Amino acid sequence: MLSRDIAMYSKLRYEIRAYMNFIFEQNIKNYMPNMSINQVRNGMIRIHNEIKMFNALYILDENGILLDGISNKKQIDEFVDSDCLNRPYYYESIKERRIVITDPYPSKIGGKLVVTASYPVYDNKNKLICIACIDILLEDALSLSLSPALYSYFSKFSMFIYAILSALLSIVALLLLSKGVWSLIVAMENFKSLDIKDVFESTILLTLSLAIFDLVKAIFEEEVLGRGANENHRAVHKTMTRFLGSIIIAIAIEALMLVFKFTITQPDRLLYAVYLTGGVTMLLVGLSIYVKFAYGVSENHKRKNKY
Numbered sequence: 001m002l003s004r005d006i007a008m009y010s011k012l013r014y015e016i017r018a019y020m021n022f023i024f025e026q027n028i029k030n031y032m033p034n035m036s037i038n039q040v041r042n043g044m045i046r047i048h049n050e051i052k053m054f055n056a057l058y059i060l061d062e063n064g065i066l067l068d069g070i071s072n073k074k075q076i077d078e079f080v081d082s083d084c085l086n087r088p089y090y091y092e093s094i095k096e097r098r099i100v101i102t103d104p105y106p107s108k109i110g111g112k113l114v115v116t117a118s119y120p121v122y123d124n125k126n127k128l129i130c131i132a133c134i135d136i137l138l139e140d141a142l143s144l145s146l147s148p149a150l151y152s153y154f155s156k157f158s159m160f161i162y163a164i165l166s167a168l169l170s171i172v173a174l175l176l177l178s179k180g181v182w183s184l185i186v187a188m189e190n191f192k193s194l195d196i197k198d199v200f201e202s203t204i205l206l207t208l209s210l211a212i213f214d215l216v217k218a219i220f221e222e223e224v225l226g227r228g229a230n231e232n233h234r235a236v237h238k239t240m241t242r243f244l245g246s247i248i249i250a251i252a253i254e255a256l257m258l259v260f261k262f263t264i265t266q267p268d269r270l271l272y273a274v275y276l277t278g279g280v281t282m283l284l285v286g287l288s289i290y291v292k293f294a295y296g297v298s299e300n301h302k303r304k305n306k307y
Helices: 004-025 037-050 088-096 139-142 148-189 196-225 229-264 265-304
Strands: 054-058 066-071 113-122 128-137
Touching: 004 113, 004 128, 004 139, 037 066, 037 229, 088 113, 088 128, 088 229, 113 139, 128 139, 139 148, 139 229, 148 196, 229 265
Parallel strands: none
Antiparallel strands: 054 066, 054 128, 113 128
8 A cells, every 4th residue: 555655655755765765875975076977877887787677777867968868678768857947856965965865656667656766976175966765666665675575464454453452442432422312302302301410411321432542543544554654753643633632622511510519508518629620720731732832843844854
């Protein structure tokens, strides 16, 4: 499933980039005197001869124009635009002055997802000589850090476990929902002798059902279907926030119910309701702190994963 592969790539991006950086530096020395395009070309040929999995290897000049390349299948100009001035692997590598690796994007041939590692080459006077680029199929990029068989087995196993857990939690949500609806129906049938406790009880049950259903929806979409996996950190924090928020609402309703109950029947126990209300306040403060720090972590993760 492509979305799961993209999510795995996001997690392994640093490792893949480190591996590609090692490959480039072993074959193309940077900041060397008398550096030339021909030396870079020879280094790319060595990489091609040693590592067969790469989809295409090519060289861009300082203006993003295709100079030369090697492909395992087609003519290089069928894979790569002749002018790459607006391509991220060109301008980001120049901006960063280091190797960068792109997000997955469709190849011109066959439409398969590929990633591009680009390596700017400078001479000893810091003059840009060219940009060496390597295209790798996404599935091959993942195999650089994972055993394909192990990854496939574990991926299917985890999907199976998450599917089972989602089904079980869905049953719990349905039980809470049915109980809440039944309590509401009973309360409506006995409207004349309506006990406010019955209304609060059905509200709590429905709120908990909603919280668990949100959790199931997020788990199933992210872990089984793989949707939104490329924003996994933000999605997890959003799900956790909604789940905790629903739980806090349910506890707050319970506290309100106790306030009404103890005020009317047991005023001497009203202090317990106050304690519960204080607990709800502390939970809200804790949730606010979590949201603040979780958002900051997500933004930092997004910035780190840019390259």
